[in-house]
Amino acid sequence: MSDLFERWSSTYDDAALQRFTYRTLHDAVVTIASSQRPGTILDVGCGTGQLTRRLTRLDWAPTVYGLDVSTGMLDRARHCGAPLIRASAEALPIADHSIELITCTESFHWYTDQRAAAAEFARVLRPGGQVAIISIATFTDVGASLLRRATAGRSTIRALPPHQIRAVLAAAGLMVHEQRRVRRPTPPWPTLTRAGRNG
Ligand SMILES: C[S@@+](CC[C@H](N)C(=O)[O-])C[C@H]1O[C@@H](n2cnc3c(N)ncnc32)[C@H](O)[C@@H]1O
Incomplete structure (x- = not known):
C-alpha cells in the first residue's frame, strides 16, 4: 500500500485531479474549520499538503501540522508552510x-x-475538540462486495458503510455530530463524518 502512495505522489498534484476530485472536499473542511476557528489543527494523511496549505492561510493563523506515512507525498508537501x-x-x-x-x-x-486510528484521534484531541473525516463509504452490502471484487489484489481500500464509521468513532469515545455525503464533480461521493470529544 505504501508503494501505491510513493508512486502516486508524482502525479497527485495534477490540476484536473485536484480540481475535480479533492477541491470540493477541501472546501468542506475549510468551511468547518472557519466555523470553529481552532487554534491547532492536525491534517492526518495530508498527502501533498494541498489542504494543509489552505489551513495555514486561515485568517486567525492557526498552528497547523501535516502528517503522512508516505515520504514521496511529504516531499511534495514541503511547500505547504506547516x-x-x-x-x-x-x-x-x-x-x-x-x-x-x-x-x-x-x-x-x-x-x-x-479503530486504532480513531483511538489515536480521541487521545490527541483536546476536550471539546473535533475531527472531520471525509472518506469513501459503501452504502450497501452489495456496494461493499462490488468494491472488494473491483479492487481485489490491487488495493487495500477499506470503505466502511457510514454506520460502521460511526461505530468505530463511538468505540473510541467520540460523539458523532454530523454525517453526510459530499457531492463532488466525480464519483464516488465520499462521506463527511464530524465527531467530537466531550469536554
Ligand atoms: C488519497 S491521499 C489524500 C491526501 C490528502 N488528504 C488530500 O485530501 O489530498 C491519501 C493519503 O493518506 C496517506 N495514508 C495512507 N495510510 C496512512 C496511514 N496509515 N497513516 C497516515 N497516512 C496514511 C497516504 O500516504 C496518502 O498521502
Missing part, C-alpha cells in the same frame, strides 16, 4: 489532548487499523 510529520495515523507522535481540530480527507479508508 511542520510535517512522517508517521502512521494508527500511532500518532502527538501529545495527549493537544489538538483542537483533526482533518482527514480521503485517507481514513486506507488505514489497516481504523
